[in-house]
Amino acid sequence: MAFSGPGTEAAPSPPLSVRVGNPRTAITTKGRIAALSREYEAVYIFDSALEDAAIAEKLEKHHALLGTKDPITTDHWGRRQLAYKIGSKDTGYYIVARFTAEGKVLPEFERALKLDEGVIRYLISVHEHELGAPPMTEExxxxxxxREEDDEDEE
Known part of the structure; x- marks a missing residue:
């Protein structure tokens, strides 16, 4: 049962940002969609028959699709033995890249990786935090x- 009369009017509430469904987009109560950038990590395995210059060219082409202004850090692991044969290939050139991008650019980025015959496998994941403990200084x-020696002496 609703009451009506003087003093029962509700004050208008300010628009709130609420995440609905896709965590990469925020939908406000006014219907605007704002894209959120996230940090991603991608592992690529390129065909080991490719030259280093060709791999660098392919990386540059694929990373241009991300449209990010932030620098993309890459770690070249080099040519390594695959854990199992993929097609007729038993070695690959491994690269790990970390980048910040909006989620809406990932489908086109993945499509380009799938169509590239030089990419044997790839994996893109959200980079949440650093794994393991931070490196320790000598001190x-x-x-x-x-402390460990003191603990052993007490036992």
Whole structure:
């Protein structure tokens, strides 16, 4: 049962940003869609028969599709033995890249990777945080060893 009369009018509420469905887009109550950038990590396995210059050219072409202004960091692992044969190939050239991009550009980026015959496999994942503990300095290592020795002496 609703009450009506003086003093029962509701004040207009301000528009709120609410995430609905896709975590890469924020939909406001006014219906505007704002794209959110996220940090991604991609692992590529290129055909090991490709020259280094050809691999660099392909990387540049694919990374241009991302349209990011932030630098893309790449770590070249080089030619390595595959865990299992993919087609007739048993070696590949591994590259790990980290980049920031909007989610809406990923489908076209993945499509280009699928169509590229020089890319044997790829994996794109959201980069949430660094794995493992941060590197320790010599002083921190010495302090840790001293604590461990003290703990052993107490037992």
């Amino acid at each position: 921190q290592l010495a302090a840790r060893r001293a």
